[in-house]
Amino acid sequence: MLNQVIILGMFYLFGVLVKNEQMLADFGFPHGSQPTLMSLTIIFQYMFGPLNKLFSILSTQLTRRFEFQADSFAVGLGKGPLLQSSLIKMVADNLSFPLADKVYSSFTYSHPPLLERLAFIRDEIKKQA
Numbered sequence: 001m002l003n004q005v006i007i008l009g010m011f012y013l014f015g016v017l018v019k020n021e022q023m024l025a026d027f028g029f030p031h032g033s034q035p036t037l038m039s040l041t042i043i044f045q046y047m048f049g050p051l052n053k054l055f056s057i058l059s060t061q062l063t064r065r066f067e068f069q070a071d072s073f074a075v076g077l078g079k080g081p082l083l084q085s086s087l088i089k090m091v092a093d094n095l096s097f098p099l100a101d102k103v104y105s106s107f108t109y110s111h112p113p114l115l116e117r118l119a120f121i122r123d124e125i126k127k128q129a
Contacts, residue, residue: 013048064109088114100113
């Protein structure tokens with residue numbers, strides 16, 4: 001749903017900006033010209049690029065929050081140890097690297113790294129006990 005709202009907003013902004021002659025003049029095109037392909041390139045590369053990165057970071061943070069909530073729910077059901085062993089098996093089967101920089105992973109990985117999740121699950125189990 002969030003991505004659909006973002007896409008709708010991008011189409012709305014594109015509709016507004018594609019008619020903006022001042023924007024094209026700022027990029028060196030003469031007044032009155034309407035180079036559609038260049039308008040597309042300018043709008044999507046220079047205007048939507050930073051917005052897309054911002055929305056990507058927000059979406060990643062939201063997804064990671066949901067992952068931690070799901071882990072907490074599983075621990076609440078008494079499935080914490082099973083979840084831990086399943087995550088370890090999954091990482092081993094996928095040949096994933098369990099270490100990641102905390103800052104980099106928080107902005108780019110939609111799922112928390114294995115060690116971060118295991119520590120969270122361990123803390124949740126201790127809270128339950």
